[in-house]
Amino acid sequence: MEPPAQSRRVTIVDVxxxxxxxTTAVSKVLRNAYGASPAMREKVQRSIAELGYRPYAxxxxxxxxTYTIGIMLPDIRNPFFPDIVDGVTDWFKDTDYQVLxxxxxNGEEAEARVTEAMVDRGMDGLILVAPVSPRSHLEHLANLxxxxxxxxHGHSPxxxxxxxxxxAGAALIVRHLADLGHRRIAHIEHLETDPTRIAEMPNTQxxxxxxxxxxxxxxxxxxxxxxxxxxxxxxxxxAQQLLARKRRPTAIFAGSDFVAMGVLEALAEAKxxxxxxxxLTGYDNTSxxxxxxxxxxxxxxxxxxxxxxxxxxxxxxITERGRPTVQVKLSxxxxxxxxxxxxxx
Amino acid sequence: MEPPAQSRRVTIVDVxxxxxxxTTAVSKVLRNAYGASPAMREKVQRSIAELGYRPYAxxxxxxxxTYTIGIMLPDIRNPFFPDIVDGVTDWFKDTDYQVLxxxxxNGEEAEARVTEAMVDRGMDGLILVAPVSPRSHLEHLANLxxxxxxxxHGHSPxxxxxxxxxxAGAALIVRHLADLGHRRIAHIEHLETDPTRIAEMPNTQxxxxxxxxxxxxxxxxxxxxxxxxxxxxxxxxxAQQLLARKRRPTAIFAGSDFVAMGVLEALAEAKxxxxxxxxLTGYDNTSxxxxxxxxxxxxxxxxxxxxxxxxxxxxxxITERGRPTVQVKLSxxxxxxxxxxxxxx
DNA sequence: CAGCTCGTGGGAAACGTTACCCATTCCATG
DNA sequence: CATGGAATGGGTAACGTTTCCCACGAGCTG
Numbered sequence: 226m227e228p229p230a231q232s233r234r235v236t237i238v239d240v241x242x243x244x245x246x247x248t249t250a251v252s253k254v255l256r257n258a259y260g261a262s263p264a265m266r267e268k269v270q271r272s273i274a275e276l277g278y279r280p281y282a283x284x285x286x287x288x289x290x291t292y293t294i295g296i297m298l299p300d301i302r303n304p305f306f307p308d309i310v311d312g313v314t315d316w317f318k319d320t321d322y323q324v325l326x327x328x329x330x331n332g333e334e335a336e337a338r339v340t341e342a343m344v345d346r347g348m349d350g351l352i353l354v355a356p357v358s359p360r361s362h363l364e365h366l367a368n369l370x371x372x373x374x375x376x377x378h379g380h381s382p383x384x385x386x387x388x389x390x391x392x393a394g395a396a397l398i399v400r401h402l403a404d405l406g407h408r409r410i411a412h413i414e415h416l417e418t419d420p421t422r423i424a425e426m427p428n429t430q431x432x433x434x435x436x437x438x439x440x441x442x443x444x445x446x447x448x449x450x451x452x453x454x455x456x457x458x459x460x461x462x463x464a465q466q467l468l469a470r471k472r473r474p475t476a477i478f479a480g481s482d483f484v485a486m487g488v489l490e491a492l493a494e495a496k497x498x499x500x501x502x503x504x505l506t507g508y509d510n511t512s513x514x515x516x517x518x519x520x521x522x523x524x525x526x527x528x529x530x531x532x533x534x535x536x537x538x539x540x541x542x543i544t545e546r547g548r549p550t551v552q553v554k555l556s557x558x559x560x561x562x563x564x565x566x567x568x569x570x
Numbered sequence: 571m572e573p574p575a576q577s578r579r580v581t582i583v584d585v586x587x588x589x590x591x592x593t594t595a596v597s598k599v600l601r602n603a604y605g606a607s608p609a610m611r612e613k614v615q616r617s618i619a620e621l622g623y624r625p626y627a628x629x630x631x632x633x634x635x636t637y638t639i640g641i642m643l644p645d646i647r648n649p650f651f652p653d654i655v656d657g658v659t660d661w662f663k664d665t666d667y668q669v670l671x672x673x674x675x676n677g678e679e680a681e682a683r684v685t686e687a688m689v690d691r692g693m694d695g696l697i698l699v700a701p702v703s704p705r706s707h708l709e710h711l712a713n714l715x716x717x718x719x720x721x722x723h724g725h726s727p728x729x730x731x732x733x734x735x736x737x738a739g740a741a742l743i744v745r746h747l748a749d750l751g752h753r754r755i756a757h758i759e760h761l762e763t764d765p766t767r768i769a770e771m772p773n774t775q776x777x778x779x780x781x782x783x784x785x786x787x788x789x790x791x792x793x794x795x796x797x798x799x800x801x802x803x804x805x806x807x808x809a810q811q812l813l814a815r816k817r818r819p820t821a822i823f824a825g826s827d828f829v830a831m832g833v834l835e836a837l838a839e840a841k842x843x844x845x846x847x848x849x850l851t852g853y854d855n856t857s858x859x860x861x862x863x864x865x866x867x868x869x870x871x872x873x874x875x876x877x878x879x880x881x882x883x884x885x886x887x888i889t890e891r892g893r894p895t896v897q898v899k900l901s902x903x904x905x906x907x908x909x910x911x912x913x914x915x
Numbered sequence: 916c917a918g919c920t921c922g923t924g925g926g927a928a929a930c931g932t933t934a935c936c937c938a939t940t941c942c943a944t945g
Numbered sequence: 946c947a948t949g950g951a952a953t954g955g956g957t958a959a960c961g962t963t964t965c966c967c968a969c970g971a972g973c974t975g
Contacts, residue, residue, distance in 0.1 A: 236930095236932085237931065237932065237933095238931080247956080248933095248955090248956095249933085249955055249956075249957095250955075252932065253933095256933080258933095260953060260954070261954080262952080262953060262954090279686065279690050280690065280931085281690060281692065282631075282690045282691040282692065283627075283636060283692040283931080283932095284628075284931035284933090285932055285933080286628030286631070286932090287628050287629050287632060287930090287959090287961065287962090288931085288932050288933040288959080288960055289933065289934090291628060293691065301646060301652045302649065304647065304649075307646045307647050310673050311673075323684070324674075325670040325671065325673075326646075327668075327670060328641075328655050328669055328670075329659045329669075339668070341624065342627075342668040345626060345627045346627040346628060346668075347627065486861055493863065513858070516831055517838055519864075581960095581961055581962085582961065582962065583961080591924080591925085592924065593962080593963095594924075594925055594963085595925075596962095597962065597963060600962090600963095605922080606924085607923060607924090625962075626961055629962045630961080631930090632930045632931065632932090632962070632963090633929080633961085634963065634964090
């Protein structure tokens with residue numbers, strides 16, 4: 226019943242012996258490096274297959290690459306992030322790289338722990354999704370290892386960025402609601418206090434986009450923002466505040482789908498129905514929004530494209546570390562569902 | 571504008587020089603190993619802090635441990651899995667271990683790719699959540715590296731398992747519905763065809779539990795199972811089949827919350843309301859179920875406990891590889907919400 | 916005081932892979 | 946036929962850490 230004495234891993238040396246060549250030769254074949262004849266390649270490949278050899282990443286790491294890419298996600302629960310991850314993994318699918326995710330990165334401290342751990346493990350590249358760390362830490366990381374920052378505006382000479390145009394996204398919503406005849410359109414935002422990153426966060430961009438679009442439509446006086454947080458709880462509390470106004474809004478633009486879920490709850494408690502009494506929109510087009518019984522108008526960020534772009538930029542930077550940084554900005558699209566309707570006369 | 575010449579990492583040699591001791595000594599301090607006086611410990615610790623030294627996991631891996639735990643998740647989108655992950659990461663929080671997730675493991679082939687990659691990276695332990703690979707592959711893996719399998723029944727002399735009692739969970743549902751006066755209780759299951767794993771999968775356990783509980787309540791003749799899949803689509807199609815019956819069920823036990831979402835859709839199309847016309851239950855108690863506008867009666871699996879148990883067993887096995895394997899079975903609880911109501915007379 | 920043991924510290928050889936550089940062969944060129 | 950260069954293959958020293966051992970001295974025991 227004892228497990229068989231754990232057999233030693235097949236190494237490059239075993240392959241070399243089996244194929245009757247040097248370890249150098251095997252290494253060259255593995256990396257498609259220059260200096261190996263087709264005949265030798267063939268011979269080595271056969272030995273590799275026969276022995277079932279697999280390169281040991283830890284050993285490779287000691288000499289350079291580990292062929293591992295790390296993705297830091299602030300929260301696996303947010304259904305928007307898997308799309309990004311899929312975009313990244315798809316891109317790396319046919320390469321030797323393996324993508325690994327760091328879990329539980331809520332908050333600056335946890336974020337630092339995970340990213341440090343990734344550096345310690347010799348990862349070849351990092352994709353940081355919506356990080357909350359200060360810029361200085363991001364740049365520190367980017368100095369150590371090729372890095373792409375996703376979902377955060379602003380640019381750095383150290384890392385590439387990929388983000389969706391949140392200003393445009395907010396405008397899509399406001400225009401849609403205004404076109405339906407709404408004037409009192411309120412917004413629930415995520416309160417951002419940290420001055421070092423305030424301008425870079427998507428949430429502040431969304432509220433800025435809201436403000437601009439309201440102005441553009443001549444609704445500047447109707448601008449009404451409640452600051453809570455991008456959580457269900459935040460939506461619930463925000464909606465309660467809005468419903469307590471003397472002049473209630475006729476439409477609410479929640480900063481994220483999560484927030485909209487909380488708003489729905491508050492509205493249900495107040496016996497108000499959507500969209501008859503109040504129109505509601507979310508942001509991120511998560512799977513919640515698509516549920517038929519919720520059917521929330523939302524903004525789609527094309528998570529797959531975001532991920533794919535991040536992966537592309539990262540691979541570029543791994544190949545050519547010195548190249549100037551790039552900022553990719555993607556355009557969101559509006560998904561109209563049943564939670565928005567013309568304003569009551 | 572050029573990044574500063576990438577500074578070399580601080581190594582154990584630098585620390586040794588700075589503290590005026592040997593590298594061996596530093597290594598001992600790092601691992602709390604025997605053979606270092608308190609005085610030396612103190613001296614080395616100070617140097618480590620001063621230089622900001624961090625051990626390089628890749629190099630450690632070459633000689634033994636990498637202090638990395640891999641979790642394989644079949645699908646990040648399933649809101650049930652994050653609870654498990656949280657349970658695991660919480661357990662490892664105060665240790666030197668770092669948990670990393672493998673993404674995109676849908677299907678046997680992808681699963682094998684990810685697990686192989688984890689082995690190649692010298693991970694110290696693996697937690698496989700609801701794997702679909704055949705037992706032989708799981709045992710092969712477990713031979714290479716300590717492994718815990720989560721959410722799959724049956725036991726092996728090679729790996730530990732943690733699972734929720736799905737038979738008991740299904741019984742909770744059936745009893746709840748029967749107590750409400752329902753007799754025609756139908757079940758939508760995930761069709762399992764692979765004979766090698768059929769008895770081990772949670773889905774088959776759930777339908778078995780359903781059958782038994784129906785018998786127990788004297789409702790054997792009302793047993794009505796539709797086989798589709800554990801997806802929203804599967805729920806939609808399954809519900810359509812059930813609604814086409816001559817004698818429609820008065821309650822539907824969907825095998826997972828996802829399935830229930832699809833059922834809701836089909837019911838809405840058929841202009842049937844929940845729970846007035848039909849009672850509906852899910853399984854897994856995902857965040858969907860808790861949404862107020864859905865409010866689905868479901869079974870909670872205590873994902874955190876599952877994760878914590880898996881972590882504990884894994885750490886045990888890393889410390890003592892030879893010990894006999896353990897099977898942990900946890901008890902689910904019923905969460906009653908508004909989607910179930912007494913059967914119409 | 917000889918012979919042990921115990922506590923403390925270090926030397927050096929791994930671990931598996933890659934990168935640098937050199938050696939050999941072969942062929943084309945003058 | 947001598948020379949040069951390209952093509953091919955290999956020797957070997959790293960990379961950063963751990964582990965096995967050995968050395969040294971102090972404090973015991975008989």
